[in-house]
Structures are given as C-alpha cells and as structure tokens.
Amino acid sequence: MRAYGLKHPVIRKSTSNVVDTVVSTTKNAKDKDKQNLTMSKAKRVFMKLRSVLRIASAHLALYLFVIFYILTGAYIFHVFEGQHEIETHAIHRRQVQQLRHEIIEKIAATDKANEVDDLLRYFLKNISYMHISLDNYLIYNDPTQRIQMRWTYPASILFSFTILTTIGYGNLSPTIGWCKIATMIYGAIGIPLFLITIADLGRFSKTAIMTVVQAIYKKELKKPGEPQRFLREIAEVLLVIFMFIVFIAIGSVLILMWEDQLTYFDSVYFSYMSLTTIGLGDIVPRRMDFLLPTLIYLTIGLWLTTALVEQLADVFRLVHYAGRQVTDVKRITVWLGGRKLSVGGLIRTVGRRVGISDNLIGQINWDSTIAQALDGHLPPALPIFPWHFQDFLEHDPPLIDLSIDLDQADSSFYCSKPPRPKTRRDSQMSAPILNYKRTKFDEVSLFNSTTYMDA
Structure with a gap:
C-alpha cells in the first residue's frame, strides 16, 4: 500500500471535478429557485388580478x-305612451276647433252680456276638462304648427x-290603464334594484372616506374606547x-350651464330636492339634450346621500348599543x-384549522x-400546540388538519417548537422518523488530508 496526498495529480483532478460539480449544482439550484420565485410572484399577481376582475365584474354586471x-322601461313607455299622446293630440285638436266654432257662432248670435259670459265659462270649463294648456290651445288653432311631444325617449x-x-317629479305620468299597472310593477322591481346598486356604491364610498381619514391621521385606525369611537364616527359624518354640501354647491353651478332659465338659488333648491328624493316637481330638468350629465350628477349625489x-x-x-355588554356572542351571525x-361556527372552523379542539x-x-x-385589549398570546404539556396531549390531543400543506406553510405557523422526545408515543403529533441510508459516496471523505489506494 502506498499513500499519496491531495497534491497527487489524479487525486487533485478528481477532487477538482467533484467540487466543480457541486458548485455547478448549487448554482443551478439557486437559479432554479430564483426562477421559481419569479414565477410564483407572477402567479400571485395574476391570481390577485383575476380575483379583482372577478369581483369587479360582478359589480359591473349589476x-x-x-x-x-x-x-328598456323608458323605451316601452316611449312607444306606447308616445303613440297614445299623438292620438290624444289629434282628438283634442278636432274638439277644440269644433268647440271654438260653436262658441263663436253663439256669441255672434246674442247681444246679452250675461249670455256671453256663460258661453265663455262653458268654453273654459271644457278646455280645462280636456287638460289643455294655453300653449297647446294656441297651437291647436294653427293647423300648420305641431305640438311638442312630452313622451320623447329622453323624457321617458x-x-x-x-x-x-x-x-x-310628476311632470310626466302614464295615462293608459295598463301602463299605470306596468308602472307599479316596474317600480316594485326597479326600486329595490336601484337601492341595492346605490348601497353597493355607498360601500365603496365609505371605504374611500376611511382611506381619506387614515391619510389625515397618517396611521392605521385602531379600535379605541367607546368615547373616542363615538367622536370618530361624528368626525366621519361631518366629513x-x-x-x-360642496358637491351641491359645485353641481349647482354646472347645472346653470345648460338650465339657463334657473337662478343659482333655484339650482341649489333643485339639487337638494332631487338628491334627498323629495322631488316636489316645481323645478324639473328641461334641456333633454343635456339629460346625460344631469342623470350622472343626480346619481353621484344619491351615492353621497346613501353614504351620509x-x-x-x-x-x-x-x-343604541352604548354601555351594553356583549352576550351570547356565539349566536351572533355575520356576513x-x-x-x-x-x-x-367561525371560531370552531378557525380552531380546527390550527389544531385546537372543540373542548x-x-x-x-x-x-x-x-x-x-x-x-x-388583546389577551396574552398562548402557544397553539403545547406539546410539552403531557396532560394536554393525553386528555385533549390537538386535531390534525390534513388539508394544510406543511411544506408551504409559513414559519410562523408553529408557535413553539416541540422538543425531540426520546421515545415515541401515539398521542404526540411529531413528524415520523425517516431512516436514511448513507451511500458509499457519503462514507468517503474527499477532503481528508490523505487517501489510501492500492499501490
């Protein structure tokens, strides 16, 4: 037998090849880990974006x-009520012309003032009974003029x-019997639908308001005591x-840009009556060519009203709940x-997820x-898995959630590391012992000072 050191050419070359292989393998593993990390980040971003789009699509669909x-409802009212309005105007035109000729002939045939007065009263009474305005009466007398339609599509x-x-507002109302029934059904379905939509928008506005409040305080809001919480709620209401108020003040100026027959006070009055859904109807939108900005303004205002x-x-x-103690909290339902x-049920689900028994x-x-x-006030933190308490393990063993992937769990999943027991017991939740066989390559040390070979 002859001993050679690491300086021997054959040994040095073999050692150098192994070291290069190990370094190359380690480098490839690091590159693969970086690639996997980049892919996992991109996957998380994609999953988050898909979740946001799924939630946004549901709201957008609403x-x-x-x-x-x-x-759709406006088109139905426009078609049927508009056609009925055209027919009604044609009938009224004939009736007015006939009534006018009749009154003129009777007035020309008498010279008594009281008879003329009675004839005029009869004429005005019939005009009022047909719900004909003075403007429409003047148009009816001129066959070349056409009456402006009320049930246009924008007005509908x-x-x-x-x-x-x-x-x-009351400026338009259905006149056909079945259209009145359709209006009741249309409102019975549409009013809750619109209220749900405005409430959904109000939730987003409340989130935006909370963001503004947090930006003002420049820190995350916490749950303070009851007096501080009440003051915070009052501050949010004032905001x-x-x-x-600012929205009405600015919006009233914008309305004057197309509703030029109004004064600024009238515009503020119209905005307040509309946004609070009082709607007396004494002031209504007249410019149908600017209906879209008017409806957008009213919708945003109703959104703010809902938030308020x-x-x-x-x-x-x-x-209402000031000074009351929380009782029977397990029966409280949440969304x-x-x-x-x-x-x-929520507490039991979370407890089983982390291994805490129902007992x-x-x-x-x-x-x-x-x-x-x-x-x-938060309670003191306690370990979730107290393996070191033998009584706990024997009488109240923790539950095992097999849906948890321990390889991908965060390091904070375990609150305390259990000591390695000398003897295994069935009640303990330790990892199984793996029997690892060493290979011949592991038994040979490549970095010893000398290596023995056959001479």
Whole structure:
C-alpha cells in the first residue's frame, strides 16, 4: 500500500471535478429557485388580478343591468305612451276647433252680456276638462304648427329614472290603464334594484372616506374606547356632510350651464330636492339634450346621500348599543364573502384549522374575550400546540388538519417548537422518523488530508 496526498495529480483532478460539480449544482439550484420565485410572484399577481376582475365584474354586471333596466322601461313607455299622446293630440285638436266654432257662432248670435259670459265659462270649463294648456290651445288653432311631444325617449328615460330613485317629479305620468299597472310593477322591481346598486356604491364610498381619514391621521385606525369611537364616527359624518354640501354647491353651478332659465338659488333648491328624493316637481330638468350629465350628477349625489345615511346609521347604532355588554356572542351571525354564518361556527372552523379542539374552545369565555377585543385589549398570546404539556396531549390531543400543506406553510405557523422526545408515543403529533441510508459516496471523505489506494 502506498499513500499519496491531495497534491497527487489524479487525486487533485478528481477532487477538482467533484467540487466543480457541486458548485455547478448549487448554482443551478439557486437559479432554479430564483426562477421559481419569479414565477410564483407572477402567479400571485395574476391570481390577485383575476380575483379583482372577478369581483369587479360582478359589480359591473349589476350596474349595467340597472342601466339596461332603465333604458328598456323608458323605451316601452316611449312607444306606447308616445303613440297614445299623438292620438290624444289629434282628438283634442278636432274638439277644440269644433268647440271654438260653436262658441263663436253663439256669441255672434246674442247681444246679452250675461249670455256671453256663460258661453265663455262653458268654453273654459271644457278646455280645462280636456287638460289643455294655453300653449297647446294656441297651437291647436294653427293647423300648420305641431305640438311638442312630452313622451320623447329622453323624457321617458328621465321618467324611468325618477321612478327607480323615488324622486317622482310628476311632470310626466302614464295615462293608459295598463301602463299605470306596468308602472307599479316596474317600480316594485326597479326600486329595490336601484337601492341595492346605490348601497353597493355607498360601500365603496365609505371605504374611500376611511382611506381619506387614515391619510389625515397618517396611521392605521385602531379600535379605541367607546368615547373616542363615538367622536370618530361624528368626525366621519361631518366629513360626509361637508362633501355633500360642496358637491351641491359645485353641481349647482354646472347645472346653470345648460338650465339657463334657473337662478343659482333655484339650482341649489333643485339639487337638494332631487338628491334627498323629495322631488316636489316645481323645478324639473328641461334641456333633454343635456339629460346625460344631469342623470350622472343626480346619481353621484344619491351615492353621497346613501353614504351620509350609512354614516348616520353607524352613529345611531353606536348610541343604541352604548354601555351594553356583549352576550351570547356565539349566536351572533355575520356576513363573510356573501354568506351568513354564526360567530361560534367561525371560531370552531378557525380552531380546527390550527389544531385546537372543540373542548378547549368551549372552555374559553368568548363573551368576555370579544368584549375586550372591542375595547382594544388583546389577551396574552398562548402557544397553539403545547406539546410539552403531557396532560394536554393525553386528555385533549390537538386535531390534525390534513388539508394544510406543511411544506408551504409559513414559519410562523408553529408557535413553539416541540422538543425531540426520546421515545415515541401515539398521542404526540411529531413528524415520523425517516431512516436514511448513507451511500458509499457519503462514507468517503474527499477532503481528508490523505487517501489510501492500492499501490
């Protein structure tokens, strides 16, 4: 046997090749990890974008359906009520001309003042009975003039919009019997639909308001005590009221750009009566060529009105529950992801997910815990998996959620690392022991000072 050191050419070359292979393998593994990390980031961005688009598409579908509902209803009213209006004008024109010739002949045949006065009263009474305005009467006397239609398609859109928003100006109203029934059915379906849409927009506006409040405070809002929470709710209400006033002040100026027959006070009055859905009808939009900006202005204003009502409801709710203790919290139902479930069911689901048994969950006073959380006091942190308590393992072993992928779980998934036991017990939730066989290559050290070979 003859001993050679690492300086021997054959040994040095073999060692160099192995080291290069190890370095190359490590480099390739790092490059692959970087590539996988980049792909995982891109996949997370794609998944997040797809989730946002799925949620946004549902809201967008609701808004488009409301627009389609308004336009469809307006077209139906325009077709049937418009045709009925044309026929009614033709009948009124003939009746007015006939009544006019009759009155003129009777007045020309008498010279008594009281008879003339009676004839004029009879004439005006018939004109009023037919609901003919002075402008239409003057047009009826001239066969070359045509009466301006009231049930145009833009006016029908405004009529449908005022039904769904419950503004109800009253400048247009159905005259056909079955159209009156259709209006009731149209409103019974459309009013809740529009309210849901405005409430959905109000939720987004409330989120935007909270973002503004957080930007003002320059820190994330926390749940303070009851007095501070009440003051914060009041501040949010005042912020929405300020936005509402500014919106009316600016919007009234814009309305004057096309409704030039109004004064600024009339424009403010019209805005307030419309946005609060009072809708007295003494001032209504006249320029149908500017109907689209008018409807957009009213819709945004109703959005702000809904946000204001929601903020006031939060204040009233806070006042209503002020000083009350939280009781039977497990029976309280909440909405999560469009589904309703009880708080107790939510607690049990989360507890099983992290390995806490129902027995341990039932020993916690959840009324007191939730009350402390609402006051901003968090309980002390306890380990989720206390393996080092033998009694806990024997009498109340933790549950195992097989749906959890432990290889992809965060390092914070385990609150404490269990000690390695000397002897295994069935009640412990430790990882199985893997028998690893060393290969002959592992048994040979490539970096020893000497290597023995056959001479």
